[in-house]
Amino acid sequence: MKKIFTVFLIGLLSQNLLAQTTISKSYQETFAFEVKTIDEFFERFNDEPTTLIKDYLKKNYPDKRYSRTDLIKTLFNYTNPAWEAEMADAFVKRVVDSTNFLLFYDDEWFAKCICSVTYKGKPEKVTIIMQPYQDHTGGAKWTIRSAYAPFLKLPQRRDNKKFLNPISHATDFMGLAKAMEDKMNITSYLYEDFKEDRLAYFVSELMNGNVVFLQTDRIAYHMLQINGWGLTVEQYRRQGKNNGWLISSLTKLTPEQKENYKKKILYID
Amino acid sequence: MKKSLYILISSLAISSLSIAQNLDIVYLSDDSKFAGTVQDVGTSQVKFLPDNPNEKNPKVRKLERSNLTLIMYGNGAYLAFPNSYKGNTPPPENVHSDDWLLTLGGEVIACRVTDAESNPVKFDYSANDTTTPYLIPGDKILAILFADGKHRFFSKASLVSTQLRNKKMATKSSLSSLGANLANKPQNDLGNEIDLDNASFEQFKTKALQKSADLGRYLNQIANKSTDFQDANKAINNAVELFLSEDATVEISSSSATQKARLKIREYLNKLKLLKYSKVNIEWTDIYYVSNLRKGPDGNYYGVISLQQKFEGYQEGKVVYSDITRKNIEIVLKTYRKEVEGESLLLWDVFLSDIGINQEKS
Numbered sequence: 001m002k003k004i005f006t007v008f009l010i011g012l013l014s015q016n017l018l019a020q021t022t023i024s025k026s027y028q029e030t031f032a033f034e035v036k037t038i039d040e041f042f043e044r045f046n047d048e049p050t051t052l053i054k055d056y057l058k059k060n061y062p063d064k065r066y067s068r069t070d071l072i073k074t075l076f077n078y079t080n081p082a083w084e085a086e087m088a089d090a091f092v093k094r095v096v097d098s099t100n101f102l103l104f105y106d107d108e109w110f111a112k113c114i115c116s117v118t119y120k121g122k123p124e125k126v127t128i129i130m131q132p133y134q135d136h137t138g139g140a141k142w143t144i145r146s147a148y149a150p151f152l153k154l155p156q157r158r159d160n161k162k163f164l165n166p167i168s169h170a171t172d173f174m175g176l177a178k179a180m181e182d183k184m185n186i187t188s189y190l191y192e193d194f195k196e197d198r199l200a201y202f203v204s205e206l207m208n209g210n211v212v213f214l215q216t217d218r219i220a221y222h223m224l225q226i227n228g229w230g231l232t233v234e235q236y237r238r239q240g241k242n243n244g245w246l247i248s249s250l251t252k253l254t255p256e257q258k259e260n261y262k263k264k265i266l267y268i269d
Numbered sequence: 270m271k272k273s274l275y276i277l278i279s280s281l282a283i284s285s286l287s288i289a290q291n292l293d294i295v296y297l298s299d300d301s302k303f304a305g306t307v308q309d310v311g312t313s314q315v316k317f318l319p320d321n322p323n324e325k326n327p328k329v330r331k332l333e334r335s336n337l338t339l340i341m342y343g344n345g346a347y348l349a350f351p352n353s354y355k356g357n358t359p360p361p362e363n364v365h366s367d368d369w370l371l372t373l374g375g376e377v378i379a380c381r382v383t384d385a386e387s388n389p390v391k392f393d394y395s396a397n398d399t400t401t402p403y404l405i406p407g408d409k410i411l412a413i414l415f416a417d418g419k420h421r422f423f424s425k426a427s428l429v430s431t432q433l434r435n436k437k438m439a440t441k442s443s444l445s446s447l448g449a450n451l452a453n454k455p456q457n458d459l460g461n462e463i464d465l466d467n468a469s470f471e472q473f474k475t476k477a478l479q480k481s482a483d484l485g486r487y488l489n490q491i492a493n494k495s496t497d498f499q500d501a502n503k504a505i506n507n508a509v510e511l512f513l514s515e516d517a518t519v520e521i522s523s524s525s526a527t528q529k530a531r532l533k534i535r536e537y538l539n540k541l542k543l544l545k546y547s548k549v550n551i552e553w554t555d556i557y558y559v560s561n562l563r564k565g566p567d568g569n570y571y572g573v574i575s576l577q578q579k580f581e582g583y584q585e586g587k588v589v590y591s592d593i594t595r596k597n598i599e600i601v602l603k604t605y606r607k608e609v610e611g612e613s614l615l616l617w618d619v620f621l622s623d624i625g626i627n628q629e630k631s
Contacts, residue, residue, distance in 0.1 A: 027577060027593055028556045036575040036627070037597065039560040046440040049376075052558045099379060101396055101440045104563060116528070138451075139566035215529055237627075 026239070032056035035075065035244030038111075038221055039104070041233060044071045046101045069096050077236055077246040084250075091229055091250055100226050105134050108225040108258070110145060110266055116214040119151050119205070126152070126202065126211070129266050147202035148267040154196050155184050162188035198267060220248070222266060224258050291343040291418065292320055296426035298338050307340055309357040310348065315340075339430040345418040349430040368392070369414040370405060372447045375432035376439040378405075385413055385421055391452060396441045402452035409448030442561065474559050476619040477574055477600045480511050484621060485553050485578075487511075492541045492549040505538045513601045513620040520626045529626070546582035546589070553578055554593075562602055570602035570617075575627075595627040 032053060035041050043051045047068035057064055072092050076083065094100070102109075111130040116123065131145040162185040164175045179189040187194070205211040221233040234248040253261060262268040292304040295317055305319040305327075314331045321327050340348040346359035354360050367379040370392060380403075384391035389404035390413070412429045413421045422429055439447055487508035491501050509515060512534050519537040521530045532540065554577040562570040575597050582590040599622035607616050 028554060031554070031556050031558075031575075031577055031595070034595075036558050036595070037560060037573055039573070040558060042442075043561075046442065047437075048440060049437075049443055049446065052556075056556075099438050103396055103441055105399065106396075107398070135566055137564075137566070137568075139564045139568065141566050215531075 029060075029241070030239050030243065032060075033074075033241035033243065035246060038233065038245055041075060041245045042102045042104065044075055045095075047071055067096075069093075072096070074242070075233075075247055077234070077248050078242050079236070079238075082249045083247065087252065088247075088250055091231075094228070095226065102223065102225065104132055105140065106132075106223075106225040109221060109223040110268075111142070112220045112222055112266060113216045114218040115216050117149075118212045118214065119149075120210050124149060124151060125217075127267065129268065144199065146267040146269075147199050149202070152198050152201050152205065154201070155187055157185055157187060159185050159188045164189060195269060221245070222261075224253065224261065228252060228254070230258060230261060293317075293343050294341040294420075295332065295337060296339040296341070296430070297332075298336050298427065300338070300425050300427060302426065307342065307359075310334075310340075310355055312355060338427045339433070341414075341418075341420050343418045345414065345416055347414065347433060349433040352434070365414065366416055368416050369412075370410050371412040371414065371429060371432055371436070372405075372410055372439070373432075374447070375435045375437060376443070376447055377436045378439045378444065378447065378449065382413055382415065385415075389450075392449075394441060394444065394449075401441075403444060403449045404452050405447070405449040470562060473562060473570075473572070473600075473602055473617075473619055477559065477572070477621075478557070480619060480621055481553065481574055481576065481598060484508055484511055485551055488538075488541065488551045489549065491538055492544050492546070492551065494547050501542050505535065505542070508538055509535055511621050513603070513622045517622050517624075519624045544582065546584060547586075548583040550581040550583070551578060562600075568604055570604070572600045572602070574598045574600055597625040597627060599623045599625075 033056075035044065040052070042048075044053060053071075057066070069092055072095060073088075076088060109132070113128045113130060115126045115128055117126050118124065126147055126149040128144060129146040129148075130142045132140055133143045134140045162179075162182060164173065164179060168175045179186070182189075202211065206213070219235065223231045223233065230251045230253040231247050232249040233245050235245050236243050293307045294302055294304055295307065295315070296302045303317070303319055305317055305321075308316040308318055308329060311334075313334055315334060315337060317330045317332055319327050319330060334350065337350045339350065342348070342359035344359055345365055346361070346363040348354055348360055348363065365379065368382040370378040370380060370382065370390070372378065378392070378394065380392040380394045382390065382392045383402070388407040390407060390410065391402065391404055393400050393402050395401075407423055411422070411424045411432055413423075415421075487504045490496050490504040491508070496504070515533060515535055517534045518531045519534055521532060521537070557574055557576040560573045562572040565571050575595060577593055578596050579593050580591060581588050601620045601622050602617050603620060604615055604617045606613050608614075
């Protein structure tokens with residue numbers, strides 16, 4: 001795997017050991033190589049003409065020549081990678097050959113945030129999916145696309161003995177009161193094609209004070225905008241040159257698989 | 270001239286001529302050019318059959334490679350000299366399905382040119398299923414290489430050839446730095462993103478870094494016990510002025526807690542004033558990252574500065590605590606209008622906003 005995929009890194013990583021003459025130099029080098037934000041990830045992926053890493057390499061490694069392929073390869077996590085080298089090689093080649101770029105304004109990418117909350121006073125985790133949105137003026141913002149937590153799930157039980165009988169209207173739906181009290185079977189009283197709206201449920205619980213947001217603990221970016229591929233980008237906090245926001249996994253995905261991915265992994269129906 | 274064996278289209282390649290499809294055009298090092306069919310590119314010579322309607326049986330000409338600058342094939346491919354290519358077909362890797370705008374710096378904008386005759390040239394740029402119309406002034410480009418094989422040069426073929434050999438594909442976010450502007454851009458709007466090379470962005474960066482440096486200076490003043498109480502309060506007010514509003518939040522991490530604390534800026538500064546150290550030293554390191562600016566729905570522009578902060582806490586003249594943390598400082602470029610001599614000008618200023626802490630290194 002390394003033979004195929006670390007041509008550019010090998011040279012620089014070995015130089016890293018030699019370069020650590022002072023702590024500040026080491027920290028500065030880590031800082032320069034770290035992919036500090038997802039914007040910087042995009043800059044390197046797209047081989048933007050002016051970037052911090054290019055300035056740093058020019059100044060500190062003036063003899064080093066590198067291509068867009070090399071830059072994209074530095075965006076992979078090399079410690080216990082969850083991606084296959086051959087697949088990664090094919091991905092990078094495809095991206096470079098077909099001049100694929102990643103943009104903030106792309107539709108098919110999401111931030112999956114694992115968040116700490118309290119639910120009725122108890123510590124819990126909620127997954128919140130964020131998606132960028134651009135309005136007609138060109139202004140952009142992050143929006144909450146979906147939310148998931150086990151405690152946000154409505155009872156799924158459907159009992160065919162639990163229903164409002166077909167003559168309920170004759171009593172001005174007196175049976176509704178009983179249905180509303182039968183909370184564990186509430187789904188049985190709903191229309192057949194009912195689909196749970198987890199986001200609405202989350203907002204409702206937030207509004208009535210049952211959910212109190214504490215903080216975002218962990219983020220993974222799920223990028224589905226490149227034809228035939230899906231990648232996950234996560235943050236690796238460590239010293240060295242392979243750190244920051246890096247590709248943690250890479251998968252070949254058909255359009256159908258992407259739709260399924262959005263449902264299963266990102267809770268987007 | 271018409272009786273010459275070659276059709277000399279122009280003595281100089283600086284032209285706005287569109288060449289009919291299917292004819293190959295050979296450019297020589299003296300910038301003259303000839304239309305015909307390139308039959309073979311050999312080790313030292315190129316076999317070329319000129320297209321001359323006045324000649325019934327045109328002869329194949331052998332051109333020295335060293336005399337050639339560029340071949341523009343009728344199928345849209347190109348061959349820039351010098352190179353090591355040999356073959357009787359156009360180099361397949363140099364065929365392109367998009368139109369190409371070659372910029373002065375050798376960047377290629379792969380796009381669909383919608384009006385090549387106008388100045389600025391109009392084109393549509395597509396990325397990830399979104400197509401955006403752009404304009405680029407003619408003096409920002411060297412050539413247009415159409416996907417159908419036609420081409421238009423705005424400069425000498427020799428320069429076009431050099432830049433094609435060193436070409437680099439442009440990205441959407443780099444278009445503005447290459448001189449392209451959104452075709453539907455509202456007047457005085459700075460666009461969706463202000464690019465790193467843009468002059469406004471350079472000013473923004475300078476201002477943002479200056480305000481970050483000012484913040485560092487105030488933090489030192491506030492935290493040091495030698496600072497007079499009144500002066501510390503004044504420094505707090507001055508520091509808060511650097512921020513967009515009092516709602517700006519600072520994240521604080523502690524090695525003993527998994528949960529990060531968030532404090533409003535004034536609250537944070539007041540706590541800093543009460544630190545138990547006799548002296549603190551807070552400094553930013555020289556290296557920093559500044560993101561591009563992105564327009565928000567409110568018309569302001571948002572970016573981030575990442576920098577490393579070194580903190581040292583002293584007691585009795587000795588460092589008793591130190592750490593290096595990376596701070597991500599949100600920066601807001603706020604636009605506003607001002608009447609100057611009867612003209613409404615769009616002006617801007619830079620403010621600091623939320624400050625996140627990323628990782629702790631001690």
